Amino acid sequence: MNPIAMMRIKNLMEKFKENHPKVPLFFAAAAGCVGEGSIIEINVQTADGRSICTNMKVTADDLELMEAMKDMMPKN
Secondary structure, eight states: OOHHHHHHHHHHHHHHHHHOTHHHHHHHHHHTTOOTTOEEEEEEEOTTSOEEEEEEEOOHHHHHHHHHHHHHSOOO
């Protein structure tokens, strides 16, 4: 990956953590609980009040992808 793009992503992630400090904590806590067969649900409520929701059942392939992505993230 392009080192400049990596630095930009790192800076954006730091800003995200500053703006939404509870979100990374939630994901860290949830990561220890998610296993094959877990259900992940995502709900978005738009500024005009509409709601969009979906869910997925976690598979072994999903867990493999999450591990690969975790290995790519910088260690803090």
